[in-house]
Amino acid sequence: MDHVTVSARRNEPDGSAHQRGSPGSAVNTARKPLQPHPDRLLPGEPTERAIARRLYESVRDLPLISPHGHVDPALLAHNTPFEDPASLLVTPDHYVTRLLHAHGVPLHELGLVDQDGSETAPPREVWRRFCQHWHLFLGTASRQWLEAELHDLLGVTVHPSADTADELFDELVAKLAQPGMRPRQLYDSFGIEVLATTDDPADDLRHHRALQQDPDWTGRVIPTFRPDHYLDATAAGWPDALDRLAAASGVDTGTYAGLIRALENRREFFREHGATATDHSATTPRMEFLSEPEASRLFDSVRAGTASTAEAETLSRALLGEMARMSSEDGMVLTLHTGSRRNHHFETFARYGPDTGHDIPLQAEFTRALHPMLERFGTNPRFRTVVCTLDETVFSRELAPLAGFYPSVYLGAPWWFLDAPRAMRRFRDAVTETAGFHRTAGFIDDTRGFCSIPARHDTARRVDAAHLASLVAEHVLDEDDAANVLRDLNERQPRTAFRL
Amino acid sequence: MDHVTVSARRNEPDGSAHQRGSPGSAVNTARKPLQPHPDRLLPGEPTERAIARRLYESVRDLPLISPHGHVDPALLAHNTPFEDPASLLVTPDHYVTRLLHAHGVPLHELGLVDQDGSETAPPREVWRRFCQHWHLFLGTASRQWLEAELHDLLGVTVHPSADTADELFDELVAKLAQPGMRPRQLYDSFGIEVLATTDDPADDLRHHRALQQDPDWTGRVIPTFRPDHYLDATAAGWPDALDRLAAASGVDTGTYAGLIRALENRREFFREHGATATDHSATTPRMEFLSEPEASRLFDSVRAGTASTAEAETLSRALLGEMARMSSEDGMVLTLHTGSRRNHHFETFARYGPDTGHDIPLQAEFTRALHPMLERFGTNPRFRTVVCTLDETVFSRELAPLAGFYPSVYLGAPWWFLDAPRAMRRFRDAVTETAGFHRTAGFIDDTRGFCSIPARHDTARRVDAAHLASLVAEHVLDEDDAANVLRDLNERQPRTAFRL
Amino acid sequence: MDHVTVSARRNEPDGSAHQRGSPGSAVNTARKPLQPHPDRLLPGEPTERAIARRLYESVRDLPLISPHGHVDPALLAHNTPFEDPASLLVTPDHYVTRLLHAHGVPLHELGLVDQDGSETAPPREVWRRFCQHWHLFLGTASRQWLEAELHDLLGVTVHPSADTADELFDELVAKLAQPGMRPRQLYDSFGIEVLATTDDPADDLRHHRALQQDPDWTGRVIPTFRPDHYLDATAAGWPDALDRLAAASGVDTGTYAGLIRALENRREFFREHGATATDHSATTPRMEFLSEPEASRLFDSVRAGTASTAEAETLSRALLGEMARMSSEDGMVLTLHTGSRRNHHFETFARYGPDTGHDIPLQAEFTRALHPMLERFGTNPRFRTVVCTLDETVFSRELAPLAGFYPSVYLGAPWWFLDAPRAMRRFRDAVTETAGFHRTAGFIDDTRGFCSIPARHDTARRVDAAHLASLVAEHVLDEDDAANVLRDLNERQPRTAFRL
Structure with a gap:
């Protein structure tokens, strides 16, 4: 499926489809491996990178101090398991839903409850929407966090895409049910x-x-x-x-x-x-x-x-x-x-x-x-x-x-x-x-x-x-x-x- | 001619001239070759440059889409030839005339028509003014565009300067008369x-x-x-x-x-x-x-x-x-x-x-x-x-x-x-x-x-x-x-x- | 002495002390050599650095033109000797006193005269305060200037610290008394x-x-x-x-x-x-x-x-x-x-x-x-x-x-x-x-x-x-x-x- 066409069609008042220009575009990387680089976000220049890597290593494993945030304390009090990747990563994250919305996806298709009565999409559908639009997050801070969560925490080794959405959903539902994944x-x-x-x-x-x-x-x-x-x-x-x-x-x-x-x-x-x-x-x-x-x-x-x-x-x-x-x-x-x-x-x-x-x-x-x-x-x-x-x-x-x-x-x-x-x-x-x-x-x-x-x-x-x-x-x-x-x-x- | 003296004299209320400090300064490079570097504006660091060069090459020759600008449509309707470099590159470009004005050149010396009656300089004079002050554009965006136009489009191989102004003018008038140079x-x-x-x-x-x-x-x-x-x-x-x-x-x-x-x-x-x-x-x-x-x-x-x-x-x-x-x-x-x-x-x-x-x-x-x-x-x-x-x-x-x-x-x-x-x-x-x-x-x-x-x-x-x-x-x-x-x-x- | 404890204690309303986390921290570098690098502030990347070094060398020794500043002309008219490093480098420099103040040091402990009657610290005490907090200037513009003044002008070869404060004070009082150090x-x-x-x-x-x-x-x-x-x-x-x-x-x-x-x-x-x-x-x-x-x-x-x-x-x-x-x-x-x-x-x-x-x-x-x-x-x-x-x-x-x-x-x-x-x-x-x-x-x-x-x-x-x-x-x-x-x-x- 054509990545640009998706959003373009949605936004075009005349509904005209855009033809693809680039045969090597993101759409063809449906099964592209997801492997965040160990040196990501460190400088590209070799001398600085070597210094940065040593500095980063020296604090990488320090305890995390979180002096301000919005985690629900009930999560830890009840130790409720997470259920699925959409409810974990998409619906509650307004960084993610806002950019999908900007590309024409209505918020109820992302799991939000609409007082006007549009049907709220079930998690699997939400996850599909997200995976289809994964390339739109290129260069954003959200992409950095999501890649790290998917790979380092959830063990995902393939990029989200229209083609991988369903298998990733099933894989992540199973992963989240493991005892070690409780809050x-x-x-x-x-x-x-x-x-x-x-x-x-x-x-x-x-x-x-x-x-x-x-x-x-x-x-x-x-x-x-x-x-x-x-x-x-x-x-x-x-x-x-x-x-x-x-x-x-x-x-x-x-x-x-x-x-x-x-x-x-x-x-x-x-x-x-x-x-x-x-x-x-x-x-x-x-x-x-x-x-x-x-x-x-x-x-x-x-x-x-x-x-x-x-x-x-x-x-x-x-x-x-x-x-x-x-x-x-x-x-x-x-x-x-x-x-x-x-x-x-x-x-x-x-x-x-x-x-x-x-x-x-x-x-x-x-x-x-x-x-x-x-x-x-x-x-x-x-x-x-x-x-x-x-x-x-x-x-x-x-x-x-x-x-x-x-x-x-x-x-x-x-x-x-x-x-x-x-x-x-x-x-x-x-x-x-x-x-x-x-x-x-x-x-x-x-x-x-x-x-x-x-x-x-x-x-x-x-x-x-x-x-x-x-x-x-x-x-x-x-x-x-x-x-x-x-x-x-x-x-x-x-x-x-x-x-x- | 001394590049700093020009502007300094013009601006000094007391008319005092400044002596030159630098024997190797721009003034002595009157016949300096103009050769925009193929890697210009790409990163200086070798690893990034190699990546940037590949990326740039992949889009360098794509068609140009110009969704907003101020070109006169009559130019293309009539296919009128351009006449001289001053009328093409200097007089109508307020990025260029403004900086020359800041260095003390009155706008009518740059070809603008003055309602107060100062005589508007003819194109060759305008071109001379521009060439004399060429070094003042160092580091500006205009300099990038002008170097590319002069070299890539107009075939100029020497930097503008007081010494090269007249020959460049003649060369460019001839060049602009060629059939391939019509709009x-x-x-x-x-x-x-x-x-x-x-x-x-x-x-x-x-x-x-x-x-x-x-x-x-x-x-x-x-x-x-x-x-x-x-x-x-x-x-x-x-x-x-x-x-x-x-x-x-x-x-x-x-x-x-x-x-x-x-x-x-x-x-x-x-x-x-x-x-x-x-x-x-x-x-x-x-x-x-x-x-x-x-x-x-x-x-x-x-x-x-x-x-x-x-x-x-x-x-x-x-x-x-x-x-x-x-x-x-x-x-x-x-x-x-x-x-x-x-x-x-x-x-x-x-x-x-x-x-x-x-x-x-x-x-x-x-x-x-x-x-x-x-x-x-x-x-x-x-x-x-x-x-x-x-x-x-x-x-x-x-x-x-x-x-x-x-x-x-x-x-x-x-x-x-x-x-x-x-x-x-x-x-x-x-x-x-x-x-x-x-x-x-x-x-x-x-x-x-x-x-x-x-x-x-x-x-x-x-x-x-x-x-x-x-x-x-x-x-x-x-x-x-x-x-x-x-x-x-x-x-x-x-x-x-x-x-x- | 523990560098973080100093400021933390001063700021804690409950007076609780923080334990040290880092055994290799600044506190242990009490006799760390002070050697500003010849290439400081030049780019880290080797190609750019080589160019920058040549450019810098070409102007390094040019005369200094100071068209605006706040030096007291009496200093030069009377050619009064400087007396001690605190009166020279700390008390009159509001870049320095302000940051020390932000870390809890009252201004009269830095030599400022308090109309409310707090006793103004003598220069040696002021110098001690400054040396104890030297690490707090890391990354600031003041640190650059101070390192250059201490090393290039005053011949200091060890970083200020609680341990070196007194010997530096004596050394600098002697240095400032030399004839070549008069304004x-x-x-x-x-x-x-x-x-x-x-x-x-x-x-x-x-x-x-x-x-x-x-x-x-x-x-x-x-x-x-x-x-x-x-x-x-x-x-x-x-x-x-x-x-x-x-x-x-x-x-x-x-x-x-x-x-x-x-x-x-x-x-x-x-x-x-x-x-x-x-x-x-x-x-x-x-x-x-x-x-x-x-x-x-x-x-x-x-x-x-x-x-x-x-x-x-x-x-x-x-x-x-x-x-x-x-x-x-x-x-x-x-x-x-x-x-x-x-x-x-x-x-x-x-x-x-x-x-x-x-x-x-x-x-x-x-x-x-x-x-x-x-x-x-x-x-x-x-x-x-x-x-x-x-x-x-x-x-x-x-x-x-x-x-x-x-x-x-x-x-x-x-x-x-x-x-x-x-x-x-x-x-x-x-x-x-x-x-x-x-x-x-x-x-x-x-x-x-x-x-x-x-x-x-x-x-x-x-x-x-x-x-x-x-x-x-x-x-x-x-x-x-x-x-x-x-x-x-x-x-x-x-x-x-x-x-x-």
Whole structure:
């Protein structure tokens, strides 16, 4: 089957088919062996490659520290087996579904549930769609992770394609049924040292508790406090969220002071379950620090439905400011993941819900936005913040200068669209000359895909090794120093930045 | 003659001359041979170079698809011979004249007609100016194209310089008089498959029709619908433009509904002459979608001269929105070339007119700006848009994420100041990890210079080969896949993106 | 001593110590030899390196032209010996103190005087702090300069560390007492051709005059006119500044016309002392060109304390516009260093004063901001401006296009956080394809550290050699042309751009 024709036909309003140009094209490599190269992502140039390989080898097998991500703790609490490759690798991964969608595949054909009633495709069909379009991922970060997962974890030795889809599906269903492929066994074989999840403040953290109380479980899975729903006073669901928080905390959230007490209460509850950090995804990182009467007045006005949008936004920024204030007191690390326009395509959101691949980055600004927070807490030794961005222009302009002065500010790893080999290199190139290596937080996988964790960390280790090798080759530092730095990036930096 | 002295003297208010520092400098290489290297723009590192060379060879001789540019169709309709190198290579190329202007050469000395009455230099004088300053183009994209045109097309074997200017002029005048150097013969020898021009909606497309009806002509030259003058309700000339449109379409443009009908009428006329795309160069890509009564009210108010600037801008954005709506119905591809501050230096504009080298890029924003359009048409299979930018910060931040979700959005090639080897590499590095290769539109030469078309496509092929070779060397993809991708970038992607 | 523990302990609110992970870490290299590699910063790839080495050798020993910086002219006028390495290399260098501060070292432990009364550490203690944290500078630009200064200038052959701090301190105190290490002797041995300082318009320039009248002094030290304090009408100290200016100029600054005359008077005084340039560090480069009555009205209103902040800002922009107007008349080069949010952390500013490491860059915009200035003076042959930025996104988008058209606009060198090897490469990659090499100003060290001047120029020469070598290896230009360009970047470009 013709690879370009598939997408072209789908997209052509006139339905015209394109003839094939290239007899040697991807379509003919249906049974092409899948063998990720041992030196992948290391430099092509032989001298640098040799250095990079030694550096990479020195950290390849270090334990994995995952200080921020979106794995469901129930997965480990229940140790539920994975069922099939589509449910494991395709449907839940919005990096994958979004690009297939861009090539004309409707999301319900990828396993997403459509509120408009289109039939959701069964896993085997989803897997076929994915395999047919495998070549479209060439050059993407997803392809790197998927090749590593398929080959290193799942033992696949042939590339996905229309011709191999069914046999791969059957092979992987059988593979996933093996005892060693269950989540807890994988946690051990992955060498995970600590795994932070992301949790709602009203969550009862039963899965975390179950794991912590389980005598057979030796891992470390900790929650992260993510209060977005309770801080966004502009959202229609905000009053309901406050009610949920009241129920969870036993604190009346009908006043500003009550909401603040309830949030403090839940932060303490999270810390008791091992949490060391909070996480925030507001559109911008701007905060306001209002007087208590002023904040109370705004709160009452928003609750009464008499506030303007601008007032609700001010209140939201004040609540984010309260998070910073609380962090300066309780020591929880304030993780900022701001700057995305969520749910860009309303129809897709209405049909398939959030996190379906159309959160699109916005231009970022931190120098002015973080000023009120840093003015207050920037040199406070209890306060710590890890700042991530989707806008790489702020790496050299704002984030490296800020982290190069304020002891509380750590540079978060390249995030989301920037969590890819060349973007990671640009990150290191942009920040290192100003802030060095030791103001960065190390790698953060931020993944929903538990099985992708080793592949993602491995990518980061290769890319950092390659970056350091280029500095060694240019005699900016020597190989011993490079090895120490690389080890620090994988051990001390995430531990320090996230207080693990 | 001393190369630095020329510009220094011209720029020094005190007229002081600088003495030469370097005896081995460019000035002494007056008869330096011009021999563009066969491996130019391929990687310097031997392993990558070998891969890149093979990849480049595999597409070097493919036909040229030029889906957007500014060649005058009369050139091919009349098959007018080119007369001299200055009129061919210098005067009409604002990349060239702008840099000479920056080094102190007035534009009328480069053949531009000055409304203030300075005498326009004759071609031989223009050519001398250019040759004297040839070294100032070192490292620029223009130098690459010019070297290729001079050597590969025109057979020049010596570098331009003050000493060689006159002999080159004579040699090139003779060369251009040869029968094989006429536009139609070049069209064939260039291997052009399709050439899109850019045309005013009121144009009668007589040259396109003449070519299409000419039994001796086997090429494909198609118009592109560029309605800027009719959509910009803030321009002083807008009422006149509407009158011209009414005359061309036979539709009264005295009402909003009439203007819309007239535009639809002309789009249909363009499609009948082979057009597949429209092109837009508004300052920003923002659109508004107004109700018909609201739009009519604004239209009437602007025509009556009673509207504010803000209202005229709103109307302009609404008219751009109508273009998107029409594209979603008639399938013409909406090409966006936004983000330039046109005619930055008013005095130069007043003396020499538009397109004289001082259109300067502005910061771009697409995530919010394109939202209203994509909300409506983003997943509509008849709608397609190719988005170009002069601000490379949006490549990774906005354009790749948008094109990686919306099936209607294609990433336009690096444009204008970014249409240069290293900028092209940055484009590929910035977008591929998020959107892959198959959401990009392939190369768009966007040139006014017919004879530069092969050189520009050749540059793009070399740069894409070099980029892919680096990925092969880093084992991100294998060489077979790279070859398929490179072929797709030169064939399927422009055909698909522009519905050719 | 454990290198990570130091900073970790300091930052941990709970004081918990981290155990060491890496037995081979930097801590064990206490007596590691310091030997900067002769090929440092040249490409790692052998072919490119060979070319780069030849190019670098061809300019390595050229005289140093320093057209903009912050060396105190008294240093050379008095030829005061340097006393110790902390006062020379640590305390006055905010690149160094800021990163140590980010790792938890209070500024008074680095020799800064704290208004809050913390005891300022003596030089030996400061030096110890610095040596303990030496590894934190790995990969930074500061590390490059410091290694070169320590080894090449000061003869140090061992890396700083906790173990070597004291012996290095003693060794360097002795070294600095040698006659050849006094400023005038260093000026000669550095091979400085011209050194521009940065001076207040009310300064009597006594040190410049003393040097110029000293028969034993053959160097060239010239002032630069930096009138920020007199142009910022929003500052609390502005009225006092006007009084100082009146005293210095003998012109009443109680009216707008008087202030303008006083500024013109001082510019003339500076020119008489050799100045060729002015320098400006407003937050933005925006200017206004008001009528005299309008400007006078604003001036009177601000002086009377009745103006709004917006009016004071308008007046400030108008005063910056007057600087451009004066430059177009007196030919002084207008140097723009805009775009920093000064004194980001108020508490640090209150305790330690300005220039203490927390000036943080802001997003820049030049296309619109410079339009009023360039509309008026952009093609005026007496007018010249050198534009610097802290926001590298404007390199390709705005600055290269502007400098590639306007004969008056020169691209300033990568500045401040961007004055680092890889940032410099990005600068060249971003601007060369549009503006070539001859619209750039050459290297500007912009340093307060007299002894860092050779190291900084050496870095720039290496980086430019490496950039050019990559172009030679890719056959974009040949090695002869590259050598000519590199020489021009070191001689003609700074001389031309700054009218030296």
